Amino acid sequence: MHKLLGLGKPRHPAISLVQSKDVDWTLDLYDKNYIWDFYMIGFKYHDSSFLYGRKYYDFEEGTMVFTSPGQVIKSTNPPTKGFDEGWTLYFHPDFIQQSELGKKIKKYSFFSYASNEALHLSENEKTKISQCVNEIEQEYSQNIDTHSQTLIISNLELLLNYCNRFYDRQFYTRSNNQQDIVVKIEEFLTNYYNSEQARQNGIPTVKLCAEKVNLSQNYLSDLLKKETGKNTQEQIHFHLIEKAKNMLLNSNATVSEIAYDLGFDYPQYFGNLFKSKTGVSPNKYRTIN
Missing domain, CATH: 1.10.10.60 (Homeodomain-like)
Known part of the structure; x- marks a missing residue:
């Protein structure tokens, strides 16, 4: 995936935070089908759209989307503006397989939501999400030790729990x-x-x-x-x-x-x-x- 996006080698073999500004958008990435082997959490990936299943994600400011392993994804056109503000967190299911999060990952049902069911964040919610993502990146970027995986997974679970909370808020505010x-x-x-x-x-x-x-x-x-x-x-x-x-x-x-x-x-x-x-x-x- 890093090679496809024109990135260097990942700093961790099973989890990676990709900043949109670092992706080589001149590469021939569009109008092709991709099947990721991992989970994907994206925040304003770029000012563009991609096909997930049978529907399109149209990214707007403050939008989060989630996909699960084995899903077919198709990027439909290059970004035009604002794409450098986004990021995508990828993690392989093997990374969490032996953890409590691995046992209950299916309970985070938003990984199976359709494109028109994305999560729209407030400014405060964006801050919370960014804190979790930054903690994950910092942890896997430093020297890996016996505590690294536990701490990364803890922050990943915290991130998903916040997303659950914010989806609940979205349900209620759109009552x-x-x-x-x-x-x-x-x-x-x-x-x-x-x-x-x-x-x-x-x-x-x-x-x-x-x-x-x-x-x-x-x-x-x-x-x-x-x-x-x-x-x-x-x-x-x-x-x-x-x-x-x-x-x-x-x-x-x-x-x-x-x-x-x-x-x-x-x-x-x-x-x-x-x-x-x-x-x-x-x-x-x-x-x-």
Whole structure:
């Protein structure tokens, strides 16, 4: 990666902070697909855009983006202005594999967010992030000793935890927009279960819900969790169980017929889910109500 960007050899074999001003932008980097083997955290990488998955990142001042290993990335055009203010932190998964951070890295769901779900920072937040990144760079730039990896990983985890906090802030400060998304999801699930779609197409998936509001699956689940206390899968089950209760009490259909109408291939799966959510079986619910 250093060679590709026209940089010297990295000072550490598994983690590197790259300043945008140090990259040789005259190299032929554009309109090509790249697959990184490592995690990437970028801050205003340059005044340009690159393709991640199927969407573009358009970088603005104070914007952070995150990608995970194995993702296809395509830089679409050279930077024009302000690119020297940015940086990108790369780290290989092997570097954190044996640590507590390695065990829970998947919990930082923003590594799977889509391009339109970037983190936008305030001035104070930028300062916090910069402090963490500077500590990481200073630690791996000096003589490596037995404490180096522990201290680098500690600062890396602190950086990710701050990003979690700032994403929470972003969810709350955009509450009106988030509420619109909640309403759209609730309307979609209500209409889905009130039509023949469930019987014809099965139980709606998290992926389908995310597509309806043009968000990634992880971002939508995190958004719904913040706004309603239920992630996307829990919202799907909530609407399903409410519909099931109504059908059990207001129709003569058998439990098996209701299960098929709700999109289940096997009635016993419906029975297990219903009992896990209500504490009683569908037949028992029907008799006690």
